[in-house]
Amino acid sequence: MSIEFDAVILGGGPAGSTVATLLAQAGKRVVVLEKEHFPRYHIGESLLPATVSIFERLGVHDAVRKTSVLKPGGKWLYGSHEVPGDFTRYDDQASFQRTPYSYLVDREVFDKILLDRSAECGADVRYGHEVVDLIQEAGRVTGVVAVDDVGNRAEYRGRLVIDATGLGAVIGRRLKLRQPTVNQRMGIYAQYRAEPIHRDAIDGWFVGQMFYDGWTWLINLPDDTISVGVVLPVERFRKINSSPEELLERMVRENDLLKNGMTPNPVRVSEVRVTGNMGNSSKQLAGEGWVMVGDAGFFIDPCYSSGVHVAMESATMVADLLLQQPDGVVIPATAFRQYESKLRKHEKYVTRMVEAFYMASRNTTLQKVIVTMQDSFLKSMRRKFVTFVGGDFSKNSAYITRVYLYSKFISWLFPNNTTLPENRPDYLVNPVVPFVPPTNIEDREIRKAA
Ligand SMILES: Cc1cc2nc3c(=O)[nH]c(=O)nc-3n(C[C@H](O)[C@H](O)[C@H](O)COP(=O)(O)OP(=O)(O)OC[C@H]3O[C@@H](n4cnc5c(N)ncnc54)[C@H](O)[C@@H]3O)c2cc1C
Secondary structure (H helix, E strand, O other): OEEEEEEEEEOOOHHHHHHHHHHHHOOOOEEEEOOOOOOOOOOOOEOOHHHHHHHHHHOOHHHHHHOOEEEOEEEEEEOOEEEEEEOOOOOOOOOOOOOOOEEEOOHHHHHHHHHHHHHHOOOEEEOOEEEEEEEEEOOEEEEEEEEEOOOOEEEEEEEEEEEOOHHHOHHHHHOOOEEEOOOOEEEEEEEEEOOEOOHHHHOOOEEEEEEOOEEEEEEEEOOOEEEEEEEEEHHHHHHHOOOHHHHHHHHHHHOHHHHHHEOOOOEEOOOOEEEOOOOEEEOOOEEOOEEEOHHHOOEOOHHHOOHHHHHHHHHHHHHHHHHHOOOOOOOOHHHHHHHHHHHHHHHHHHHHHHHHHHHHHOOHHHHHHHHHHOOHHHHHHHHHHHHHHOOOOOOOHHHHHHHHHHHHHHHHHOOOOOOOOOOOOOOOOOOOOOOOOOOOHHHHHHHHHO
C-alpha cells in the first residue's frame, strides 16, 4: 500500500505536531507517523515565553494554560547566590513583550494537546506507527516505510519528508549525518508526588542549582507532582559507582535544594529515566526531499530549557516555507538555505551560553562576576540575558559572544579557583556552598491557607 501526501511527518512530539497543525490548517494533506500511543511520558517540562505566540497561532494556548503551572521565569542558585531570569525584565529586542511568561507542563498532557489539535485541523495522525526506513529515488527522499503495532508495513510518500523524531533522528541516522557534539554529560530524572515548599517553586519558577560541572532542577508540575533531575558528566557518574536510581534517590534525600524544596518523604511516581547523549548535531538539516525539525536536527544541553522552543520554532519555519512553495513543483534542498542558516545561529549561540554556564559552574570568580552583572548598574546586561533565556536565542548575538569570551578569559585568569575539591566524591549531594532554603513548611501552609 502506498499513500501520497503533501508532507510525511515522522514523530508527533512538539515539533511534529506543530508543523502538522500549521500545514493542515492551510488545507495541506499531511500524515503524522508516531511510534508511541499518547498520552506518553516525555522529559522537557519547563517552557519559554517566546513559545507562547506559537501556542496562540496553533489555537492551543487556552488548553495549555488550563493544564499547566504559570512560569514567571527561571532561578539559578550559584552556591548561596541567586541569578534570576524574570521574564518581565526583557529588553526592547524581545519577541515576547506581549506575553512575558510561560508554563511548566506535564508533557504527557501537553504533547497530547498539541497532537490532538493536529488531528482536529485535519492531519492524519497515526499512533503506533514506527518509521523503519526511508524510500529514496534518484538521490531524493520520496517517502518512508512504517510498521504499525500489529506488524503491518506500509509506504507513505510525500512532497516533503519532515523528520521530527527527536533523539530517534531517523533521517540523521539513516543518511549517516549524525555527529556527537558534547556528549560527555547525562541527565537522570523522575517525577515525585509531593508539594513544593521552596518559595520560588511554589510560585512557578524553574529552580536550578549549579554544582561543579552539573546541576539539579526542581519543577513544580500540576497535580502535586514535582519533576526532579540531575545533569552531570558521564565520567563523574561512573566514579560515583551507583545506579542512576540510587544516585537520584540519594540526592532527593540529601541535596539541599531537593531535600528542602519539597514536602518530606516524596513518593516517586515514575521510573528513574536517563538520557545519555546530551549533545549532538547533524551535518545537514535539509536535503533533497527532506528536512529536520526539533531535536532530530540538533540537541543541546537543556540548562536553558531551550528544546521545546527550538522544536516548535523550527517547525513553524518549515511550515511557513512549505506554504510559500508553488503547488505541484518539487521543493529543492536550496529552498531550506535560510532555514538552516537561522537554526545554525540558534545552535551556535545556545551552545556558547551553555559553555559559559559550565565554565561558571567550575569557577567561583566567574560566579561572582555573573552575580554582580545582575546588579543595578548593569541592568541592560541583565535585560539582554532575560531576552536570551526567554527564547530569543540569536538576538543580542554580540552580547552572547561577549559573555562567552569573558567567561573564557576569567576562567583562564583564575584557573585554580574551582568549586570542586577532588577529594570530595559526594560533591553532588553537598555543593561547597550549600543552598539555604528561603522558606519552610509552615510558610507553605500559610500560603495555601491564604
Ligand atoms: C534531561 C533533559 C531535560 C530537558 N529539559 C527541558 C526543559 O526543561 N525544557 C525544554 O524545552 N526542553 C527540555 N529538554 C529537551 C526536550 O525534551 C526536547 O528538546 C523536546 O522534546 C524536542 O521536541 P521534538 O518534537 O523535537 O522531539 P520529541 O519531543 O522527542 O518527539 C519525538 C517524537 O518522535 C517519536 N519517534 C521517535 N522515533 C520514531 C520513529 N522511528 N517512528 C515514529 N515516531 C518516532 C517519539 O515517540 C516522539 O513522540 C530536556 C531534555 C533532557 C534530556
